Amino acid sequence: MPRHRLNNMDNVSTDKTLKQFSQWREERRHKKKDYSYVIPHSEPEIEYLHHNREDTTITWIGHSTFLIQYHGLNIVTDPVWAPRMGFQRRLGSPGIPIEQVPEVDIILISHSHYDHMHVSSIRKLYGPNTTVLVPEGLKRKIVRKGFSRCREMKWWEDLSLRGVKFSFVPTQHWTRRTPFDTNTSHWGGFIMEIDPPEKKGKGDPVIYFAGDSGYFQGFKEIGERYNIDIALMPIGAYEPEWFMTSQHVNPEEAIQAFEDVKAKTMIPMHYGTFKLADDTAREALDRMEAERKRRGIPEEAIRVLLYGETLRYPKLKPSDSTTH
Template identity: 35%
Template sequence: MPPDLAAIRRPSAVPQVTWIGHETLLLQIDGLNVLTDPVFGERASPLPFAGPRRHQPPGLSLAQLPHIDLVLLSHNHYDHLCRASVRALMRQPGGAPMFFVPLGIDRWFKRHVRGTRLSGEHVNVRAFDWDTEARFGPFSVHFCAVQHWSARGLYDRNRTLWGSWALLHPQLRFWFSGDLGYSQDTRDIGARFGHFDVAAIAVGAYEPRWFMKTQHIDPAEAVQVMQDIGARHAVGIHWGTFPLTDEPLDQPIADLANALRARDIDAERFVLFRHGETRVWDAQAARLLTPAEQQKARPRVDSLAAQ
């Protein structure tokens, strides 16, 4: 769907989320713009002529992005860390964003991204070990372990970390899953943080299970993760963009609906966006609302005047 550029360029006073595609999300809150796993390239591959090709264009182009303040990277796989995309962000007008990255990816930035500053007054890439945290403006940002792995070549497996991010703000408690297989980690995250308002949870690239189970959750496990971490509302990511595994790109739609129905959970608690779609957080409803839902929820002026 065409992005709502007016809403993105002039966001409301409440938090809003735009799904750009795969695990690339734009979170806008308190005047700041946060981007997760920015991948705007045509292929999720080290090769320009081979590898998984994008099925849907990005819901927002790099040129349409607002000025990005903070980028959160989950790990270094090619469908999550795109060299051309992070280089473009490093050169954005108005100055580079801050990149929060798993430990080891800072060294990759130093080698591959001009303008990287790892020390000194104007650091713009900061590396995190598991269970470490930092302040960024009004946010408390925490890097959390999940079950996955890392590699960009044949000889660097697990030489950099991977993980999920908890972003805590007075208006919104947000969790970004990155990629993960189901494990004790999400129960530990729930015990540590208590609850989240919104969680962006991977729901795609899960077949065949005998091979993918340890590295990618399926929709039923994604629902369990939502419950483990105490998320009031969840958004599905990591689906519908790149053909990475055996299931059809749209299979998560049906599988997620079935998983929610099996647990008697309201379908509105765990939703899938269209590429480029923006929704706004409604704290009273405890979910992200579409523009139509916002309009419906807004009191009519004539009704208020009659009171």
């Protein structure tokens, strides 16, 4: 029986031909890239993070993995502490060693690609009170791996857990774990907000974790539906752009998406941790900064984190005075 395949909005395809893969491989042979820039580390505030149950904090582990402390919950996005991705070694060690992460309440999985869903990392984080939220079509696989407390969500669906409403929103992407399960589960991002809304205080921002996406009109719809304060937005794995454009935003498109969702603060992610494409971390940051200046966006609106660095809301001040 044929398996149900899920699609992007407007049925935008991310499929690539063998000829296109060959063209990319040929282009790569002639490229000379400077990979000397490595994202620095900030000494993590382990003791504070273990005891904090009041402040909203966002700590970058690397790639699309964050520890978010929100309304007393410890939330981890797309957990990947893996030392390598395929044949590529990790370019920078995780901001917090996985053994030192506070007890996790919620794990959010944006989609099933290996650089966003590392089963060994989930297994180390998963405790007696942990719930895993996954896209439509992925629950069966997660439960089979031994994570029984799992909730599956469709686009625009929401659910409340311990005073926080999680909404699953669209992205433009695709997914595959094996040669036989292409697009049999969905992909998306998550909105986190206080539920009920009247309990929201000054220290309770609406947070948008954008997952992995090409640029699409869905960002504008997300901005219309939610009053977002902080957007965790991908900026890397975009080169060659003729190949990646349907599935990964470039830095300029990331800025456009940030404006589309009408967030007040953007935190870039999905760059500099794994060599998934031909762009470098320095290129992604420089292009993002140039676009910020071109659009006249205030410098403080985009917060570039170091590995292990924690931002605290509402002031969003770094936990230390490191220079980016």
